Amino acid sequence: MNTTVLPMPGSTRVRMRSVWQWRPQVTVELLAMLASVYLALTANAAFWQAAIPNGAQQWRLAISLFLLLFGLHGLLLGLLLGRAWARPMLAVLLAVTAGASYYMQSYGVYLDADMLRNVLHTDWAESRELLTPGLVQHLLLHAGLPILVLWRLKLVRRSLPQGLLVRAGFLLLMWVVMMLGAAISFKDLSSLVRNQHHVRYLVTPANYLYGLGRLATSSSALKGAALLPVGEDAHQVPAAAARKPRLLVLVVGETVRAQNWGLSGYPRQTTPELARLPVVNFHDTRACGSSTEVSLPCMFSALGRQDYDEGKIRSQQSLLHVLQGAGVDVLWRDNQSGCKGVCRDLPFESVATAKDPQLCDGLRCLDEILLRDLPTRRVNDAGDRLIVLHMLGNHGPSYFQRYPAAFKRFQPACENPDLGSCSRTEIVNAYDNAVLYTDHVLARAIDQLQSVQDYDTALLYLSDHGESLGENGLYLHGMPHLIAPEQQLQVPLMMWFSPAFTAQTGLDMDCVGERSRQPTSHDTLFSTVLGLFDVQTSVHRPARDLLLACRTTSAGQPAGSP
Known part of the structure; x- marks a missing residue:
């Protein structure tokens, strides 16, 4: 029992x-x-x-x-x-x-x-x-x-x-x-x-x-310390008052890698609108770093990656300060988390929390918000102007939130910030849709600049760093520079010049096209932009000016020559 x-x-x-x-x-x-x-x-x-x-x-x-x-x-x-x-x-x-x-x-x-x-x-x-x-x-x-x-x-x-x-x-x-x-x-x-x-x-x-x-x-x-001056001898030759003023819109992209950039030979056409415009695409451009915190200060510095010294870069004035000192009006317009010290004590405008029901959801705004009320009208006797547009771009892991519904072209796309829950194909599709939207924003910006009457206009687009999309088990970005994969360091660089800007600066576009097929890097941004504004200074490095050999003055001499 x-x-x-x-x-x-x-x-x-x-x-x-x-x-x-x-x-x-x-x-x-x-x-x-x-x-x-x-x-x-x-x-x-x-x-x-x-x-x-x-x-x-x-x-x-x-x-x-x-x-x-x-x-x-x-x-x-x-x-x-x-x-x-x-x-x-x-x-x-x-x-x-x-x-x-x-x-x-x-x-x-x-x-x-x-x-x-x-x-x-x-x-x-x-x-x-x-x-x-x-x-x-x-x-x-x-x-x-x-x-x-x-x-x-x-x-x-x-x-x-x-x-x-x-x-x-x-x-x-x-x-x-x-x-x-x-x-x-x-x-x-x-x-x-x-x-x-x-x-x-x-x-x-x-x-x-x-x-x-x-x-x-x-x-x-660094706390409380004034930025060390750079290029105190900077001045424009000829002065902007002797010609029509120039407006350069410098678009700093976010997390767009060259491998998925249609203009650089990606099998998918992720840049269809730019492909129909007279733009020059630089096919081999290397970033200063693999994260925004490294790349932004580095690319706007006179030192760059070649002479990289983090302490010096963060303690010195940037390209924007040199331009402002030379008489170029400067504005940083941001749809991200700030300029990382690059625009310290300079005009700054954040649109990241704008109240636009079409482009903003209360936490984030799509990048077209950067083009709303873009200040392209000349005020009084203002001279040359540089406007920096800092995009949200392809900031991960929520690539699917970086573009509106009209740009859901590549499907199925990952719509989950937890990338581990998506296949690599879905992740790449969402990422490519975001690149497609960046292409649209840049094309719209160029369209706006073509109608500007007060300035001779140009646009330069450069991504701050790339992104890993699952290659070798890596995602996102931020690897130490010495071991960062190419996907995090190879970035797009694209330029557009209005006919009036080209004529006034003496740019030989065939020469620019030839130069675009040679390797370059973020290190060239500082001197190239100085050259486009005719700024002469001891910190301008001719070897790092991408367009120096393609740019002539009315006298037929390279700009910046003695």
Whole structure:
């Protein structure tokens, strides 16, 4: 005869009560060690994939790296955590690290200082697009559960002398663990550091803690300091008053890569409207960087990538300041997150939050908003004018939100900001639709400039950087420049000149066409624009002026010649 034993009604409640009353005591040092093991195993998937591509075959290197990660994060936590704030600080660290690891694994990004600057300067409209269900699930699993456990722990109290002594011993132990890790596989470790030194930007959370420290140091050095003057000798020859004034619209694109630019030979015609216009397309143009935070200051700097020095670039005046000093009226009109310091203390106009029911949804505006009420009328005796239009362009991951319904030409298109939920074909289709809309906006801008009476007009379009669309498992942009793929560095460069502008500046368009087939880069923007406005200055570099050899004065000499 079988007998079924039923649980007592109160037994489950007793067990639940005992679990809830579970409050083990641990020292801060033990908590730091447990957290270090957890972070090494759960927050560094991207690091392990890059550093140990052959898995178990590299077991010695894997042990070495684990000990290094364990010791490194133990050292960091040992320096940061005190008993009074250990739990809240560690909870924040777990949440931020879980978010960082999600984006690193999902999009293949590296958390160096430049990427962190991008993150810190991201506005709500950009952030909202990155808050996907996949992120929420990852946070709940990798941060929510350990934080619940963390809050059940009780931390042991110690006297101050005892606490200082134990903490010093703990830090010494972590240092010894790191040295042991380095010794176990020193040869393989040296090879990894030498050949893949950027892999350090995948070590989480050490990567963003170090990056934030660097940014804080550099920001404090620049805070409140006036920009160092550049090109103080700049002047126009001949002066704008001796001729009809010029208007150059400089359109800074966002995240458009050359590989998907129809004018550059992409099999799909993503630039049909520009193809019908007399534009000159430069087929091989390289960006200063793979992110807006790097490229914008760099491309408007006299230094450029060839003489790249981040500190100098961010502390000096830009091309716009030189032009303003030479008498050229300057305006930056923005449909993004600002000019990244390029237009500091200069006229700035944001249209990103305009109230236009046709072009804006309350958080974002389509790029045609940049053309609304474009100031192309001459005011009083104003001379030459430069208007910079900073586009939203192909800013990812929500490519499908960058164009109106009329431009849904390539289907099916990914309509989810979580790119992992879409096929690569769907992602490319959405991206190409956004390029198609950029083509339309540029063509409309040229059409407006053709009807301007007060100025001789021209337009120059240059994208700030490219984009990865799944190649080699990479998405979006922002890879360190030295290892960034071509998709993130090759960008479109396109020019249009009105017949009057061409005649007045003596531009030989056949020569310009020949020049467009030669390699170029963002480094040429500074001197090329100075040349188009007849600005002579010691910071103008003839070798970087794309159009110098194609431009003559009425005397038949190259512009800018003595």
